[in-house]
Amino acid sequence: MVLKADDKKNNNNRPKPSRQADHPQSAPGTSPFAEKPGLDVRLAAAKILAAVVDKRTPLDGMLDAGHGNPAYKVLSDADRALTRAILNATLRHMPRIEAAIASLLDTPLPAGARALQHVLLIGAAQILYLDIPAHAAVDLAVEQANRDPRNRRFAKLVNAILRRLERERDVILEQSSKISPVPDWYRKRLDKAYGTEDAFKIAEAQLTPAPIDLTVKADREVWAERLKAKILPTGSLRLAAFDGKIPSLDGFDEGAWWVQDAAAAIPAQLFGDIAGKRIADLCAAPGGKTAQLAAMGAKVVAIEQSANRTVRLRENLARLDLDVEILETDLFDYRPEELLDGVLLDAPCSSTGTTRRHPDVLWTKGISDIEKLAGLQARMLRHAVTLVKPGGLIVFSNCSLDPLEGEELVARLVAEDPSVERVAIPPADWPGLEQAINAAGEFRTTPAMLPPGGGYAGGMDGFFACVLRRR
Known part of the structure; x- marks a missing residue:
């Protein structure tokens, strides 16, 4: 498993990734990486991604604040939000991310290297699809690789692939836009049901997070004005961009409406x-x-x-x-x-x-x-x-x-x-x-x-x- 030639030429100029041995010994039960800001988020994201794609575990349950994945529950509210954003971006774009990574390798990753694949997917999603500094995404992915005995020998490869994605981001995004962003089994179902053109539009549409729609008990026009919402053909009210908490909206406490697509x-x-x-x-x-x-x-x-x-x-x-x-x-x-x-x-x-x-x-x-x-x-x-x-x-x-x-x-x-x-x-x-x-x-x-x-x-x-x- 090696990088394609044009990346190997530049690899000697990159800083060597850190190794676990470079870190001081920690007390039993603590992590030598705990002081690295943001690492816990990436470790949680990789664990949860593995549970979704390898064990087919639904995401909602693992992101439950009270009963979810242990690595997620210990995070702060801000770090939980970042973990969700990384996971959603990875899952929405996974076929394109996988294709981008594969295009940089002369030979595929080993079939059993699932943990390595998850580290790369999480890192690549941040670089390609999220507003996260690329140097942070690369550095933390290398730390992840070094932390895991299964991946430690691939730390330089992780560094090289992600830095290449950073440098060639625009070209890679353009090339990958031609690839359906949904898994093959589902793409085939969509093609059969809707035809290739409409199937691709449906697959593309799922890349955009859903807006917030409301159903009102009465006085639709009044509530549309109060909430600055658009009335849809279904009679629903669609809010403009909203990143607050639903209970803070006008009309929630009085039971005037409820959230419903x-x-x-x-x-x-x-x-x-x-x-x-x-x-x-x-x-x-x-x-x-x-x-x-x-x-x-x-x-x-x-x-x-x-x-x-x-x-x-x-x-x-x-x-x-x-x-x-x-x-x-x-x-x-x-x-x-x-x-x-x-x-x-x-x-x-x-x-x-x-x-x-x-x-x-x-x-x-x-x-x-x-x-x-x-x-x-x-x-x-x-x-x-x-x-x-x-x-x-x-x-x-x-x-x-x-x-x-x-x-x-x-x-x-x-x-x-x-x-x-x-x-x-x-x-x-x-x-x-x-x-x-x-x-x-x-x-x-x-x-x-x-x-x-x-x-x-x-x-x-x-x-x-x-x-x-x-x-």
């Missing part, structure tokens, strides 16, 4: 006028869609299986001062005394439509997960049909971009179950989102929809939603 605000609205009607939300937590249904005047039953999520659901609805019946139970065990007017099933899915805020999804999920989840969704949907009276509506939705969890699943149900018919959504009812309604009359949003403008970010989550009627 624009696409997630669509399914509840597909029922139309539901004032006074009995509607069940079968997968209710954290409660955004439940709150919409209640604010629209429905008599809502919220079903949630998880005890922890039920606590969060109750807290959210209490802040919003909305009256909802909450049942902590498995939806398959739920049987209302009277058949309902409607059911909302926002089913658990692969979440591939939410990668703007959850970039780890593409590295912790695969096609086998999609197939398994699609099977669960089909069972849930068939059960949901049995809960509504003849003429009642079932709105089915999820935040997956894969047709296996959306269009194909619904087409199979309608073909096999004569008691169910699809109700087409009229594009004219959704000005500004007409292109999001497919030929069958179903909603299919992608992160590439809703262009930016006027100082507001574009995009929305990838969502599938459709309306079914029980005959």
Whole structure:
């Protein structure tokens, strides 16, 4: 494993990387690198990255302040924020970073050198995609390599690769922009479902972090003015750039609104006028869609299986001062005394439509997960049909971009179950989102929809939603 020739010529002029032996002996249980500012952040980032890509561990759990990764929990708030930024940049751009590193090597890294790969990925992400001084990123990556006995012999290589990335950053970024920023398995799924051109736009869109969208209980125009927000075609309010804490915003304490992506605000609205009607939300937590249904005047039953999520659901609805019946139970065990007017099933899915805020999804999920989840969704949907009276509506939705969890699943149900018919959504009812309604009359949003403008970010989550009627 060697660098390509043009880098070897300059390698002799670089300072020699530090070695563990150069550091004084430390007391047992302490690190000789602890005095190096920023090193703990990079060590935590590399450990967490390894858990995501090698063990398919979801990122959110590891970044939980109370129960997350130990290396993350001991960091200060500022260092936690930096760790999250490094991880998000690495996961969003990983195929491009890997290609950039590979382009500088005559031979690939050893197959078993995963720890070395993580150090390089973390360092390269800082140099290529974050506003972090390159010398700090290089120096700390070399320290990481020296700290790990598996990587110590590669410390000079780490130094050389990252310094080369720094020098040739603009050229490398231009070259890598032609590479899809998503893993191969997912790129192939997107190509098949949306065509190569639209698939690339969707993949590019996930590189931009999601803006903050709000759903208001009432007085949309008033709150748009008070919050200096843009009203979207979904009726959501989109905030301009905001880096503070959500509870500090005007209207939070009085329960005037809740955070909900624009696409997630669509399914509840597909029922139309539901004032006074009995509607069940079968997968209710954290409660955004439940709150919409209640604010629209429905008599809502919220079903949630998880005890922890039920606590969060109750807290959210209490802040919003909305009256909802909450049942902590498995939806398959739920049987209302009277058949309902409607059911909302926002089913658990692969979440591939939410990668703007959850970039780890593409590295912790695969096609086998999609197939398994699609099977669960089909069972849930068939059960949901049995809960509504003849003429009642079932709105089915999820935040997956894969047709296996959306269009194909619904087409199979309608073909096999004569008691169910699809109700087409009229594009004219959704000005500004007409292109999001497919030929069958179903909603299919992608992160590439809703262009930016006027100082507001574009995009929305990838969502599938459709309306079914029980005959």
